Amino acid sequence: MNNLPNCPKCNSEYVYEDGNLLVCPECAYEWNPAEVAEEEGVVAIDANGNKLADGDTVTLIKDLKVKGAPKDLKQGTRVKNIRIVEGDHNIDCKIDGFGAMKLKSEFVKKI
Ligand SMILES: [Zn+2]
Secondary structure (H helix, E strand, O other): OOOOOOOOOOOOOOOHHHEEEEOOOOOOEEHHHHHHHHHOOOOOEEEEEEEEEEOOEEEOOOOOOOOOOOOOOOOOOOOOEEOOOOOOOOOEEEEOOOEEEOOOOOHEOOO
């Protein structure tokens, strides 16, 4: 057993070390664990002022237009297993019927 984290992309357990990088054999993602540690400083605050974390489930507090999508995201849509990222749209997530997208934390609330 080792203490390597699961792959951040596909959550595979079969991650191995390659020099300074960690490599996932299942989706071929490579990353530097030191950079991930820095990302933990990224903070996302929801509409109620609660701090959001990776893996949280949130709901939308308003309808959101989605570029290129045939319909809007509806208020109350549940978004599972979010990931906090840097930037203006600081939530990385997947939404059923829409696929992968980014949201602003101010438009969601933690369940
Ligand atoms: Zn992977």
